[in-house]
Amino acid sequence: MKFRAAILFSLCVTLSTWSQVTVPPPGQDLRKLKDAWNSPTPGTSLKMKESERMKVGEVTGIVFRLVVTRMSPEKKYDLWVWPSNKDPIRLDSNVQFDSAGTVLQSSDKQPFTLSFVGMSKGEAARAALLSDDQQVVASAKMIPFPIEVANGPCHVAVEQVILGQAFGVRGTGFAADEEVAISCKCKKNELRTQAKADAQGSWEAVLVPVEAGKESGTTPIEFVGRNCRLGLDLVWGKAALTYQ
Numbered sequence: 001m002k003f004r005a006a007i008l009f010s011l012c013v014t015l016s017t018w019s020q021v022t023v024p025p026p027g028q029d030l031r032k033l034k035d036a037w038n039s040p041t042p043g044t045s046l047k048m049k050e051s052e053r054m055k056v057g058e059v060t061g062i063v064f065r066l067v068v069t070r071m072s073p074e075k076k077y078d079l080w081v082w083p084s085n086k087d088p089i090r091l092d093s094n095v096q097f098d099s100a101g102t103v104l105q106s107s108d109k110q111p112f113t114l115s116f117v118g119m120s121k122g123e124a125a126r127a128a129l130l131s132d133d134q135q136v137v138a139s140a141k142m143i144p145f146p147i148e149v150a151n152g153p154c155h156v157a158v159e160q161v162i163l164g165q166a167f168g169v170r171g172t173g174f175a176a177d178e179e180v181a182i183s184c185k186c187k188k189n190e191l192r193t194q195a196k197a198d199a200q201g202s203w204e205a206v207l208v209p210v211e212a213g214k215e216s217g218t219t220p221i222e223f224v225g226r227n228c229r230l231g232l233d234l235v236w237g238k239a240a241l242t243y244q
Contacts, residue, residue, distance in 0.1 A: 033080070033088055036137040037128050045069040046129055046138035051113070053144075059118040059243040062144050065111055066103035066127060071138060073097060075131040079112065082126040085163050095129070103129070118243040121235075122147040122160040122167065145244045147232070154228035158207075164240040167207045174201040174225040181224040184209065184234075197225075209236045216240070 040046075045068060052063040071077075079095050082088040091114075094106045103112045116125050128139040147158035153173035161168045174180055179194040180203055195203045209219040216237030223230045 033130065034082075036130060036134065037080075037082065037088070037126075037139050039137075040128075040139050041136045043070050044136060044138040045071075046127065046140040048114070048125065048127055048140045048142045050142070050144070056117050060144075061115060061117040062119070062125070064114045064116075064125065064127075064142065066114065066129075066140070068097055068101045068103060068129065068138060071097070071101075071129070071136065075133070075136060077129045077131050077136075079103065080128045080130060081114065082128070084123050084160065088128070093132075116144070119144055120160060120163065120241050121145045121244060122158050122240070123163065124159055147234075149230045149232045151228045151230045154223075154225060154230060156223055156230050156232070158232070158234065160240065161206065164237050165208065165210050167209070167234060167236070169205045169207055171195070171197070171203045171205075171223060172201065173228075174203065175227055176201050178226050181222075183222045183224075184219050207234065209234055 047067045048064040049067055050062060051065050054061050066079075073096070076094050078090050079092045080088045080090050092106050092112065095112060096104045096106070096109065098104060104110060105112045114125070114127060119125070122143060122145065124141050124143050126139065126141045128137060130137045143159060149156050154171065155173050156169060156171050159168040159170075160166075171180060174197045176197065176199050178197050178201070180197055181192060181194055182205065183192040184207075195205050197203045207221065209217070211217055214237065216235070216239035218239075219234045219236065221232055221234050
């Protein structure tokens with residue numbers, strides 16, 4: 001999918017290809033890993049299946065199990081997670097799968113569980129399996145506390161790609177190839193641009209609503225297509241980092 005790149009206003013809203021908004025890795029190996037993470041091997045599948053959600057003090061803990069399909073059991077795989085605003089972390093090496101595709105720990109061959117405690121709205125939990133020859137990769141992402149709005153067939157979902165600062169927006173269900181108008185009120189000025197939907201009516205953008213000199217804020221954003229109009233109040237800065 002191709003996306004139009006445009007700048008509405010400095011430090012207000014930027015539209016660009018989603019994959020451009022990343023924290024630069026310190027070394028070549030991590031750079032290769034991130035590239036592979038964003039381009040999984042065709043035909044492979046890794047799913048994060050939520051198995052438990054509980055309160056841990058004032059925040060929520062969430063447990064996932066991992067299930068793969070169409071991945072060769074002949075290869076050896078490393079299991080990685082990618083925390084927001086940080087570099088990927090390897091959790092285990094030489095993991096295997098059972099007959100149902102459940103990822104097993106290398107130590108005791110029990111199902112591997114991923115636990116996340118204290119996540120913000122729109123923050124993603126990400127995991128990946130990478131073969132030791134780096135030829136096969138499968139990745140998965142879940143957003144336990146989504147930021148989303150829907151109207152008729154149209155749906156807009158928001159992900160914090162850089163916590164509190166940059167927000168990836170994905171629209172689906174819009175008219176094929178239409179120009180979706182995006183407007184925001186930043187610094188008391190209403191600014192407008194457009195995003196081009198693809199043949200399936202989907203589009204992506206990145207919003208950067210941070211205003212200089214402010215720790216937090218709320219920016220009203222509106223998305224208008226031929227068949228629907230959607231709006232949401234995008235919270236940014238420290239307020240966007242509140243744990244759920």
